[in-house]
Amino acid sequence: xSKNSILLSSFEFTKxxxxxxLAGSTSVFAEQEQPKLTVGLxxxxxxxxxxxxxxxYSVLPDFFYDNDRIYAEGDEAGVYLLNDDENELRLNxxxxxxxxxxxxxxxxxxxxxxxxxxxxxxxxxxxFGGFKLQVGQDVLGRHKGMVSRLAxxxxxxxxxxxxxxxxxxxxxxxxxxxxxxxxxxxESARSxxxxxxxxxxxxxxxxxxxxxRMNKHWDFFTVFDFNYLSNQQYRSPxxxxxxxxxxxxxxNYTF
Numbered sequence: 001x002s003k004n005s006i007l008l009s010s011f012e013f014t015k016x017x018x019x020x021x022l023a024g025s026t027s028v029f030a031e032q033e034q035p036k037l038t039v040g041l042x043x044x045x046x047x048x049x050x051x052x053x054x055x056x057y058s059v060l061p062d063f064f065y066d067n068d069r070i071y072a073e074g075d076e077a078g079v080y081l082l083n084d085d086e087n088e089l090r091l092n093x094x095x096x097x098x099x100x101x102x103x104x105x106x107x108x109x110x111x112x113x114x115x116x117x118x119x120x121x122x123x124x125x126x127x128f129g130g131f132k133l134q135v136g137q138d139v140l141g142r143h144k145g146m147v148s149r150l151a152x153x154x155x156x157x158x159x160x161x162x163x164x165x166x167x168x169x170x171x172x173x174x175x176x177x178x179x180x181x182x183x184x185x186x187e188s189a190r191s192x193x194x195x196x197x198x199x200x201x202x203x204x205x206x207x208x209x210x211x212x213r214m215n216k217h218w219d220f221f222t223v224f225d226f227n228y229l230s231n232q233q234y235r236s237p238x239x240x241x242x243x244x245x246x247x248x249x250x251x252n253y254t255f
Contacts, residue, residue: 038064042250052104108191145176201230
């Protein structure tokens with residue numbers, strides 16, 4: 001699973017900045033005169049907490065564009081309702097890459113699929129970093145679940161290097177957790193695995209983006225996402241670890 005997802009873009013900043021899968025900015029971000037289009041590709045290895053097959057590899061395209069009214073940021077796109085030097089209120093939709101292909105002792109369970117979440121986010125920008133709240137609801141009907149995140153984001157720059165740490169807490173409702181961590185009565189009868197009903201949960205997570213600007217067009221970046229599973233998730237008979245880790249590398253081109 002990914003958490004979805006959310007990488008900072010370090011390419012061409014507006015006053016709210018472009019992002020990779022996360023959103024975040026500080027008051028030191030420079031304002032950009034004209035919006036630019038950035039495209040790229042990233043490769044990730046998702047070390048999952050599930051039993052059996054625990055590594056999922058993925059290759060995903062990235063798109064970035066921001067004209068202070070509409071934006072595209074990696075796997076997220078939306079519109080601004082409020083956008084000034086200290087506040088960003090946005091309606092958005094984003095790709096949630098959480099998934100699982102049953103294997104090993106879980107091979108008779110149902111497959112868990114990715115989905116698209118739609119919702120809103122608000123970020124308050126201070127001289128010390130950004131404080132962001134984001135809420136999303138499944139719109140593909142995969143699990144009909146809801147998640148929300150409360151996070152702190154920052155930026156550190158030195159020459160061509162930029163580092164973007166994020167620390168936060170994620171809340172999942174029972175429908176979301178049941179889809180990705182629960183075992184239904186039908187699955188239990190078919191597989192012999194104990195049934196499990198998951199409830200709401202809160203879990204901490206951390207992310208770090210390191211970007212190197214090679215020239216005015218090309219950026220190389222690497223991302224490290226870390227999730228610590230809640231008790232509701234860890235107690236599932238599907239789970240063998242408290243931790244999930246996803247490293248990612250990518251290359252982007254700005255026109």
